Amino acid sequence: DSSNADVANFTWTKFFKNMATFKGDLSSLTAPPFILSPVSLTEFSQYWSEHPDLLLATNNKGQQFEPKFDDVEYTDELNQFLFVVRWFISTLKSQYCSRNESMGSEKKPLNPFLGEVFVGKWEHEEPLGTTFCLSEQVSHHPPITAYSIFNDTNEVSLQGYNQAKLNFSSAMLSVKQFGHALLKVGKTNEYLITVPTLHIEGLMAAAPYVELESKTYIQGSAGHFAVIEYTGKGWMSGKKNSFKCKIFNCKQDYDNETKPLFVITGQWSGLSTMYTGDDEKKKKNPKTFYDAAREAKDVLSVKPIEEQNELESRRAWKDVAEAIKEGDFNKIHQTKTVLEESQRALRKKEEEAGHKWETRWFDLVPVDEDHNTGFVKLSSLAQLSMEDVPSGTIAGSKNEAKWLVNDKVAKHWRFNRQKWDEETEIKI
Ligand SMILES: CCC(=O)OC[C@H](C)CC[C@H]1O[C@H]2C[C@H]3[C@@H]4CC=C5C[C@@H](O)CC[C@]5(C)[C@H]4CC[C@]3(C)[C@H]2[C@@H]1C
Numbered sequence: 001d002s003s004n005a006d007v008a009n010f011t012w013t014k015f016f017k018n019m020a021t022f023k024g025d026l027s028s029l030t031a032p033p034f035i036l037s038p039v040s041l042t043e044f045s046q047y048w049s050e051h052p053d054l055l056l057a058t059n060n061k062g063q064q065f066e067p068k069f070d071d072v073e074y075t076d077e078l079n080q081f082l083f084v085v086r087w088f089i090s091t092l093k094s095q096y097c098s099r100n101e102s103m104g105s106e107k108k109p110l111n112p113f114l115g116e117v118f119v120g121k122w123e124h125e126e127p128l129g130t131t132f133c134l135s136e137q138v139s140h141h142p143p144i145t146a147y148s149i150f151n152d153t154n155e156v157s158l159q160g161y162n163q164a165k166l167n168f169s170s171a172m173l174s175v176k177q178f179g180h181a182l183l184k185v186g187k188t189n190e191y192l193i194t195v196p197t198l199h200i201e202g203l204m205a206a207a208p209y210v211e212l213e214s215k216t217y218i219q220g221s222a223g224h225f226a227v228i229e230y231t232g233k234g235w236m237s238g239k240k241n242s243f244k245c246k247i248f249n250c251k252q253d254y255d256n257e258t259k260p261l262f263v264i265t266g267q268w269s270g271l272s273t274m275y276t277g278d279d280e281k282k283k284k285n286p287k288t289f290y291d292a293a294r295e296a297k298d299v300l301s302v303k304p305i306e307e308q309n310e311l312e313s314r315r316a317w318k319d320v321a322e323a324i325k326e327g328d329f330n331k332i333h334q335t336k337t338v339l340e341e342s343q344r345a346l347r348k349k350e351e352e353a354g355h356k357w358e359t360r361w362f363d364l365v366p367v368d369e370d371h372n373t374g375f376v377k378l379s380s381l382a383q384l385s386m387e388d389v390p391s392g393t394i395a396g397s398k399n400e401a402k403w404l405v406n407d408k409v410a411k412h413w414r415f416n417r418q419k420w421d422e423e424t425e426i427k428i
Pocket of ligand 1: 026031032035044047095096106107108109162164173175177200203208210
């Protein structure tokens with residue numbers, strides 16, 4: 001009824017007023033209740049594998065990638081690289097559209113507390129075993145989530161971390177992503193994947209949704225290099241959620257503007273088509289690469305709340321999530337305050353006892369001590385910055401210099417498998 005509409009309008013305008021001065025991260029964004037999501041940001045790590053079959057298919061074990069083009073010379077590494085690109089494209093709809101699908105629009109996720117964890121698994125038909133998902137809020141100021149998704153049976157493991165820096169300018173909310181993903185397949189093959197800048201469209205229409213911009217780079221340890229360029233509605237392609245992916249034998253071929261081996265174009269939230277580098281211009285011999293709309297996602301299985309540890313997200317946020325689902329303003333505020341107060345008390349106690357919070361399954365590793373991952377090698381191959389700058393920043397670029405605060409050694413969050421193996425309290 002009109003009073004509700006008035007409330008909604010009032011909060012939108014009030015919201016824009018305080019957004020106009022808004023800078024920074026999730027915690028300082030005060031949003032009206034109807035835009036709040038009952039889901040914590042720690043849960044977003046599962047969006048890297050809601051098609052676990054495509055993640056596991058990256059360990060292709062010599063299998064030929066389909067669709068196959070007759071005039072291309074395939075190697076096992078090239079095939080594997082194509083499986084990696086298809087898995088990555090398949091993650092985007094979950095990452096950036098799942099709230100629109102489940103709640104009608106993008107919403108503001110719950111801002112995880114330090115040490116909050118979210119764990120679950122995908123159980124597969126034999127012989128594919130189980131894929132585990134671990135997510136941990138390794139920092140609260142600024143909010144940083146680290147994740148690890150691994151399947152020992154199939155020898156595929158993904159790890160990474162994410163920090164989102166929000167910036168509101170001229171009624172547009174833009175989001176710079178920091179961090180990256182590292183995929184390990186089998187004993188030796190590794191892939192570095194960067195994450196794109198995004199912005200929120202539809203804010204004025206009170207139906208916000210994510211549009212991606214800029215690029216993703218994928219660098220394989222065998223040399224293969226992919227550049228994925230994102231565009232949206234009203235840009236060149238005219239359709240929202242569009243991308244063009246060019247695949248090369250190596251970064252140098254991209255730099256020298258050598259014809260790509262393959263070109264993939266379409267929508268990451270829908271249908272995409274694959275061509276060889278020769279055929280793309282003439283739109284000759286197109287083959288379906290992936291159809292995001294057709295593939296049912298495999299939802300992560302998570303323990304019932306009563307079996308969860310107090311640090312697990314859905315248990316910790318249970319009362320707040322219920323208040324949000326009820327749309328009960330006061331109860332949201334009251335239940336949030338309870339959680340925030342208990343966190344503040346915990347921090348104070350730590351301070352008095354003189355001990356810092358220990359992260360549980362992830363370590364913050366200086367880049368010159370990062371010997372357990374291929375990050376340094378892959379970043380060098382792709383000539384990407386290893387500094388603490390937005391994901392996908394080119395090494396030595398003006399952009400890198402702009403974001404560099406001082407010459408401190410960059411550190412990156414890394415999964416410590418031994419800490420997980422020694423975990424006794426949190427079960428999946
Ligand atoms: C009243 C308007 C209002 O409050 O608007 C809030 C809007 C919904 C916009 C702000 C929020 O939008 C959310 C979108 C979130 C990103 C979505 C996907 C990802 C990918 C994932 O791998 C890492 C996290 C990331 C980048 C999310 C970060 C947080 C975002 C930007 C939320 C905004 C607070």
